[in-house]
Amino acid sequence: MINSPIYLDENATASPDFEVMKAVYEWQISSPANASSIHTLGRRARGAIELSRRQLAQALGVSPRHLTFTSGATEALHTLIEGLLNPGDHILVSAVEHPAVWGALSKLDVDVEIIAVNSKGQVDPHDFVKAKRANTRLAIMMAAQNEIGTIYPIKSIAEALEDTPLLVDAVQAFGKISLKLEETGASYAVLSGHKVGAPQGVGVIWSRGGQSFTPLLKGGAQERGRRAGTENVSAIVGLGVAASRIDTRLKKQVTIAQKREQFRHTIQQQFQEYFTVVGEFLNDPDFEAIIFEPNWRQHGQLPNTLSLLAQQGEGDLLLQQLDLAGFCLSAGSACSSGALEPSPVLQALGFSTIQASRALRLSMGPMTSNEDLQALTKQFNRMFKA
Structure with missing residues (x-):
């Protein structure tokens, strides 16, 4: 076993950013006030929230007035889905959405139509058009899939939908x-702070043009009446700092992508009889273009994610073996992996229940080293070839 765990689960929660954590700590020890208080420290807390809102808006290319802070992306999704829909509405939802989407929809009396994906996890924008009806109120499509790493052509989907809002x-x-x-064509979007090195406990809703929605949480007038409840100021401060450093984070993704590709080739060359690589990968990809200039009109792959299906064994046992050996991976969505059930996403790609139960997701971050991946290769050798 290795001396300290090797973390390869960045899509679940990103490794902390030192500068972000420093800012959060300094805030927590200097300004403990509620942002709704009218005294000096309260006003300081309010100012910190608005600064973070501006920092995030600049990173996303939007107006600060169109951003609403929540406790996380799950709350943000529930807020929008429950706040935009009425009984009897027709909804278009891709087959590979996060469990939070399905959880929110399950509470409503709406007509959900699922848009299928192909064996690579890709969607055809025209399928949204073919499924659209006169009472279609909303379409839901993620920008990038958390388990398999597929990037989706959300701009093409938004254009195909015309006047139907896209979440x-x-x-x-x-x-x-x-x-x-603003460039994606989406009407609404949700984000989460802990995926970019900020603390857990803060999410974001963006609405194009500041379009209204019915609040999920009602009570106080926080977030301009769109989300009641005391703001998590320190987490919001952390998200603001993380947003201000987003270009630095993106630059590191180029190196991460190169490491991911090298490891993928190792898997396909040395372990082809033991693993299937999920998704479609380009030969000799231009990582800088993928990372810095996505046009949102075509599919792609996230630079840090690799989804593998083992040809033998059971996913939970494989994860336990890897965990005992010091490797932190997941079977898919962190919000579901604790249940150790076959991945619905992989089943949507056409894999059987047994195949989908053998999933391993590697998601790499700025701290992932070549030595980490070499150690994992050696562990795979011990597990499958010894």
Whole structure:
């Protein structure tokens, strides 16, 4: 076993950014006030929130007035889905959405139509058009898939939908590829702070033009009446700092992508009889273009994510073996992996229940080293070839 765990689960929660954590700590020990208080420290807290809102808006290319802070992306998705829909509405939802989307929809009396994906996890924008009806109120498509890393052509989907609003789960895209929300064609988007090195406990809603929605939480007048409840100021401060450093984070993704590609080739050359690589990968990809200039009209792959299906064994046992050996991976969405159930996302790609139960997701970050991946290669050799 290795001396300290090797963390390869960045899509679940990103490794802390030192500058972000420093700012959060300094805030916590200097300004403990509620941002709704009218005294000096309260006003300081309010100012810190608004500064973070401006920092995030600049990173996303949007107006600060169109951003609403929440406790996380799950709350943000529930807020929008429950706040935009009425009984009997027709909804278009891709087959590979996060469990939070399905959880929110399950509470409503709406007509959900699922848009299928192909065996690579890709979607055809025209399928949204073919499924659209007169009472279609909303379409939901994530920007990048958290388990398999597929980047989706959300601009093409938004254009195909014309006047039907598109809600985009941009949680995994932010910080891994350039994300300028106004350019995507989306009507609404959600983000999460802990995917970009900020603390857990802060999420974001963006609405194009500041379009209104019915609040999920009602009570106080926080967030201009769109989200009641005391703001998590320190987490919001951390997200603001993380947003101000997003270009630095994106530059690191180029190196991460190169490491991911090298490891993928190792898997396909040395372990082809033991693993299937999920998704479609380009030969000799231009990582800088993928990361810094996504046009949102075509599919791609996140630079840090690699989804593998083992040809033998069971996913939970494989994860336990790897955990005992000091490797922190996941089977898919962190919000579901604790249940150790077959991945619905992989089943949507056409894999059987047994195949989908053998998933391993590697998601790399700025701290992932070549030595880490070499150690994992040696561990795979011990597990499958010894």
